[in-house]
Amino acid sequence: MVTTETQPGDAGVRPQRQANRRAWGIVVLLFLFFTLNFADKAAIGLGSQQIRADLGLTAGQYGLLSSAFFWLFAVGAVTLTAVLRKISYTWGAGLLMITWIVSMLPLTVPTSFGVLLACRIALGFFEGPAHALCQSIVADRFSPERRATAGAVVNAGSSVGPLVAAPVLTWVILTWSWHAAFMVLIALGVMWVIGWFWYTEKLPFKRSDIAAVGAAKIEDPNGAIMVPFRRLLTLQSFWGLVLLSFAGYLISSLKVAWLPAYMNEGLGYSASTVGMLVTLPYIVAVAVLLSAGMLSGRLLRKGYSSRVARGYLTGAYLLVGGASMMIFTQLPAGPAQLVFVIAAFAVNSVAFSVAFAGASDFLPARQRVAFFGCIIAAYSVAGIVAPYALGLIVEHAPTAAQGYSTGFMLVGLVVCVLGVVGALMLNPEKSKARLEKLTAEYAARGSRCAS
Known part of the structure; x- marks a missing residue:
């Protein structure tokens, strides 16, 4: 007869390990979720030549098309995050992907500019809450020390998406058409939905405060801190996060919308060469993002404050990116310039993982999704303004190369300023103390009213 010896504590260790494995499995699926999220953004930029030729668009009109994705992005970020607070994470992420698929279906056949x-407007609306939902799911499953790393893995999809999409979708577009690129994205989206509902917990549609079976139990140190949501928007750290993420999204939106066109029209590389070169910033971005999270x-763990580990660190990366952007506009096309182009466009996602982890350090779990949604709504303005503004600058410049140089110089300067100011404003320890003080005030006020 074979006997199994059970050690004290085994009953608690095994479920915890299973929960940890499931948590990391969810991180992998969210990484793929984000990969598709950014691959569909990149599709328009990669197909820019065919789209402009097919529809007869000027540079300004194409810039308008690129910015259209963000017209309702903020509205979606705020309104849909409010809805997602009441829906289980299983259904929330699954339904978002389904709406993305439906939004891309009309683009699989020849169509009009309208x-x-x-x-693109509809897709932007439904993608608005994606980042907030992903960061909230991660924050609920990981401790503060591991939260930035897990969030960085998810956010790596923002680089891997365009990285994979650039050569693959460029080949699809050159072999068939830009419509075929959206067919590929839709097929991958359907596969993700099937995998998501198969792997994740079978939760009811309506969200419950009771932890799902098998989910990792992470103590929320801020669970007792609950103040009216509007007071969270008055915190200095909220506006610090807005500035940091705004700077990061200036880089993100231009990387997706204009980097391929810049390499082609501004630097003179062929379309096939651009399909390979444009992957370099994304390759480096993955390494930068993961190393920044770690x-x-x-x-x-070494005892530094969250202000240093989240705010100052994010600001330093953005400062490097902004300075690199200004430098590459002053260099001739070649290997040296390409190094600074890569550096400029490889740091943006740090603002959406490391900095957002700083918010999770002081926010109550129940208020994270809505808080993140408001930040996303604010920084999405960068996605509206930057692509359109750069298109106008290029269109009215004596040459395309000169227009790109002027536009990227201005953006680099803005990124540097916002990175420094935002880093100084993001102070999770101070914000947590402020929330505790406000909680005590509201509790005292409630006691007086009760008496």
Whole structure:
């Protein structure tokens, strides 16, 4: 007869390990979720030449098309995050992906500029809450020391998406058409939905405060802190996060919308060469993002404040990116310039993982999604303004190369300023103390009213 010896504590260790494995499995699926999220953004930029030729668009009109994605992005970020607070994470992420698929369906066949514009607006609306939902799911399953790393893995999809999409979708577009690129994205989206509902917990549609079976139990140190949501928007750290993420999204939106066109029209590379070169910033961005997340966690473990590990660290990366952008506009096309182009466009996602982890350090879990949604709504303005403004600058410049140089110089300067100011304003420790004080005031006020 074979006997199994059970050690004290085994009953608690095994479920915890299973919960940890499931948590990391969800991180992988969210990484793929974000990968598709950014691959569909990149599709328009990669197909810019065919789209402009098919529809007869000027540079300004194409810039308008690129910015259209963000016209309702803020509205979606605020309104849909409010809805997602009441829906289980299983259904929330699954339904978002389904709406993305539906929004891209009309682009699989020849269409008009108006339909293309409407589809991009709709897709932007439904993608608005994606980042907030992903960061909230991660924050609920990981401790502060591991939260930035897990969030960085998810956000790596923002680089891997365009990285994979650039060569693959460029080949699809050159072999068939830009419509075929959206067919590929839709097929991948359907596969993700099937995998998501198969792997995740079978939760009811309506969200419950009771932890799902098998989910990792992470103690929320801020669980007792609950103040009216509007007071959260008055915190200095909220506006610090807005500035940091705004700077990051200036880079993100231009990387997706204009980097391929810049390499082609501004630097003179062929379309096939651009399909390969444009992947370089995304390759480096993955390494930068993951190393930044691990560095942030390491700083916390060594006793550094969250202000240093989240705010100062994010600001430093953005400062490097902004300075690199200004430098590459002054260099001739070649290997040296390409190094600074890569550096400029590889740091943007740090603002959406490390900095957002700083918000989770002081926010109550129940208020994270809505808080993140408001930040996303604010920084999405960068996605509206930057692509359109750069298109106008290029259109009215004596040459395309000169227009790109002027536009990127201005953006680099803005990124540097916002990175420094935002880093100084993001102070999770101070914000947590402020929330505790407000909680005590509201509690005292409630006691007086009760008496």
